Amino acid sequence: MRDRNERLMAIRRLINGSNISSQEELQDQLERQGFSMTQATLSRDLKYLKVAKMPDSEKGYIYMLTERQLNDPSENEDIPITGFVSIDYAQGMAIMKTLPGHASSIAYALDNLNSYEIAGTIAGDDTILVIPRDGVTKGDLTNLLKTKMPGFRREEVH
Amino acid sequence: MRDRNERLMAIRRLINGSNISSQEELQDQLERQGFSMTQATLSRDLKYLKVAKMPDSEKGYIYMLTERQLNDPSENEDIPITGFVSIDYAQGMAIMKTLPGHASSIAYALDNLNSYEIAGTIAGDDTILVIPRDGVTKGDLTNLLKTKMPGFRREEVH
């Protein structure tokens, strides 16, 4: 039952990576990865993840992530981050360093992303502890931040 | 049978304006506006319009126009684009779908933008192939269209 989070992440990855056109297909893919659940559960998962189903010229219909992430790098103006200094990963968590006094405002912005990946944040004066959900990888987090935080990316992102 | 175009436009207006959560509901609304058709037809219309269905915290599920177009009833009159349906990208080019018969007029408008980004267009009856210059990205093109074509726009799903 602790699988849930991992399953949710796996679903996101699958939907983002390949073109899934039905819950049955999704179920097959997940089972191939060792997950086991019924169509009903997937229906609930997709609702939880706010995954949309849209017509596609190739496959008829495909599922799509809606809270854009890992998407078009061309737009995204979401959150103007100022004061960001660096990010490191340890103990499965991300530690962001900021200019003195800037931590809470950035953490606030992070919270407001309302993204699945981030379970929560704790901000000090110049440091933010970003706690990812179980199953969220460093790469997932980096992608999230890259796409939602202009001024992030580049070499600071170790 | 020439109702179709009007119906397609009405559908977009409805979906854009209110939160429709099923084809049955859509059918009711349309009938209230004097249209008459079955659920099957709506299913086909929604596919044609590339309308996505996504989870919504209030209504459970709602239909949404996908990544573009949205007729702001309030303003913008510059170059009124009517009949625009959707845009897709493939082979480095953009494929725009329009209502039947509207392609050439929209293509004409596109040509008249005299923008650097667009090398040329080829219009069929309800499809326009937009050929970008080398090096022009999908994002560049989207930006161009967003700013120069009222009635175009992107938001929603994606």
Place this chain on the structure above:
DNA sequence: AAGGAATATGTATAAATATACAATATGAGA
């Protein structure tokens, strides 16, 4: 105007998806 291809639609039904309900599991207190 007639014939034929292409398009649009309805009907009936298949396919896909959502959910009520019951069962099970998990977590927080007492």
Place this chain on the structure above:
DNA sequence: TCTCATATTGTATATTTATACATATTCCTT
């Protein structure tokens, strides 16, 4: 630990949506 509240899931089924097939309509082309 025990108990209650909450969360997760499966089963069975209802609801919703897509589509095969037949029919009707439109558009050419002659």
